[in-house]
Amino acid sequence: MSPGGWLLVILVVLILAGSIVLYLHRAHLAREKARLEAQAAPPPKKYWGKQLIVPTRSQVCLAAKELADRRFKLDEAPHLPLAECTCKFDCRCNFRMLEERRSGKERREGFDRRPVVRYDPDNPPRRSGHDRRKGKDTPFNDYVI
Incomplete structure (x- = not known):
């Protein structure tokens, strides 16, 4: 085989070896990235309240x-x-x-309409400022979550 032929064979072998090394390096980086993402902590859950749970209704005060089963805001x-x-000593x-x-x-x-004037500027505002439900016995006045 001539020296030019050997040079071509060596060049092809080097290209193949370089391709294999590059492929293995990228695979290693992908595995490392997946491992780090798996270890990342999930975002913290947001809570708005608590619900009282009693174990069995027959053995409870x-x-x-x-x-029982009532919902409270976190601070209440x-x-x-x-x-x-x-x-108290055996409360479950x-x-x-x-x-x-x-x-x-x-x-x-x-289009968001909030910055735009919604009412006709020539007419007085339609809201009187008087709450028509105030003082009446409606379920909306005492509604608590």
Whole structure:
């Protein structure tokens, strides 16, 4: 074989070896990236409140029975065991955290009318400022989550 032929064979072998090394390096980087993403902590869940859970309704105090399955805002939830609890040393009541279901993503699309004047400037505003439900016994006045 002539020296030019050997040079061509060596060049092809070097190109193949370089391709294999490059492929293995990229595969290693992809595995490393996947490993780091798997180790990354999930985003923290947002909670809006707590729900009182009682284990069995027959073996629970009256104070917990009254509040069973009731939902409280995070800062308004009572401490456990309850102050009126008759099973303070063996209390099995606990809270279940209630997750925020809102995504936080803005749903408005297109033209937003808020900055624009919505009412006819020549006519007086339609809102009187008087709350028609105030003082009436409606379920909306006492609604608590």
